[in-house]
Amino acid sequence: MRAKPQYPFNLKIILICFFFLFLLFLTLRSSFSYSHHTSSSTSAIHPANSSDLPEEPKPTDCPTLPNLTPTCTKISPSLAHALVHYATLNITPQQTLKEISVSLKVLENKSPCNFLVFGLGHDSLMWTALNHGGRTVFLEEDKSWIQQIQRQIPSLESYHVVYDTKVTQADELLEISTKEECKTVGDPRFSKCPLALKGLPNEVYDIEWDLIMVDAPTGYFDGAPGRMSAIYTAGLMARNRENGETDVFVHDVDRVVEDKFSKALLCEGYLREQEGRIRHFTIPSHRTRSGRPFCP
Incomplete structure (x- = not known):
């Protein structure tokens, strides 16, 4: 498990890219799952009448589920x-x-x-x-x-x-x-x-x-x-x-x-x-x- 000092720069770049790709995958998957859930929930709770639809959140707002504290998706510590x-x-x-x-x-x-x-x-x-x-x-x-x-x-x-x-x-x-x-x-x-x-x-x-x-x-x-x-x-x-x-x-x-x-x-x-x-x-x-x- 000890490290070997061979080609540190190239593998370092590869590992950084690897982790960012893995992060992107997790973020996209979480975003997709949440979007699918909220769109389904909205359709079931609110009729097609646009006047009954909730105000669209501002881009800077965190997504909010009904009766729940607002949450934001972010990477794990x-x-x-x-x-x-x-x-x-x-x-x-x-x-x-x-x-x-x-x-x-x-x-x-x-x-x-x-x-x-x-x-x-x-x-x-x-x-x-x-x-x-x-x-x-x-x-x-x-x-x-x-x-x-x-x-x-x-x-x-x-x-x-x-x-x-x-x-x-x-x-x-x-x-x-x-x-x-x-x-x-x-x-x-x-x-x-x-x-x-x-x-x-x-x-x-x-x-x-x-x-x-x-x-x-x-x-x-x-x-x-x-x-x-x-x-x-x-x-x-x-x-x-x-x-x-x-x-x-x-x-x-x-x-x-x-x-x-x-x-x-x-x-x-x-x-x-x-x-x-x-x-x-x-x-x-x-x-x-x-x-x-x-x-x-």
């Missing part, structure tokens, strides 16, 4: 904050525009929703803004990094996570993941699988997450924690939800660990899309159908 933040930021987010668009398509359909992100970085405000009205939570391995980001963006909800794995253990852990205790669906807190993360805040386990993004912890050198446990726990949370399905995204699948573990633990049968270095899986609840195999 989170979106406004995001626009200003990225317009003045000279750091390139780690995901490309095409990779971000994969998650955006799902958020457009599901937000406001519950969105869990493994990793905290310069793109975190973007995810929070795109999930306006929902709950977006970030899990980060580096305490000092959390403090640094919180000083810049105090509104973000983030928690510190301790990982006890190393990238060098990946092959051993992948073999362990095939054992029965790792195929059993349940609350990660009580799982007997060594890959399950058990030290997260209780509310992280109690919430049913609609989207989970695995873009951390660090995994690009041998001594790093690697994303083996994060990928496994994301899949276990998705399978253990009461009903419905969870969209799980894994970034950096060009690396060996992310490639192998996402295919094995999130299952190629649940794979919906890959764009660049990001994969999108849709995992259904395993509690709604008895005997459902770990992978289809």
Whole structure:
């Protein structure tokens, strides 16, 4: 989730345009919905006699519904904050525009929703803004990094996570993941699988997450924690939800660990899309159908 300083100017312009287009879409949709509602209401309440029609509001007036306080349509504070933040930021987010668009398509359909992100970085405000009205939570391995980001963006909800794995253990852990205790669906807190993360805040386990993004912890050198446990726990949370399905995204699948573990633990049968270095899986609840195999 940390930023990379490559081509900051070009991607910065693209992201600004992207956010303004997204804003324009929301504004037009809201305006259309309101116009349709008010025109229908006016026709039903007032006869065709023009003398009975209310005085047309001045251009500067806010639209008024009958017996309600006047309201104005404006962008959400989170979106406004995001626009200003990225317009003045000279750091390139780690995901490309095409990779971000994969998650955006799902958020457009599901937000406001519950969105869990493994990793905290310069793109975190973007995810929070795109999930306006929902709950977006970030899990980060580096305490000092959390403090640094919180000083810049105090509104973000983030928690510190301790990982006890190393990238060098990946092959051993992948073999362990095939054992029965790792195929059993349940609350990660009580799982007997060594890959399950058990030290997260209780509310992280109690919430049913609609989207989970695995873009951390660090995994690009041998001594790093690697994303083996994060990928496994994301899949276990998705399978253990009461009903419905969870969209799980894994970034950096060009690396060996992310490639192998996402295919094995999130299952190629649940794979919906890959764009660049990001994969999108849709995992259904395993509690709604008895005997459902770990992978289809």
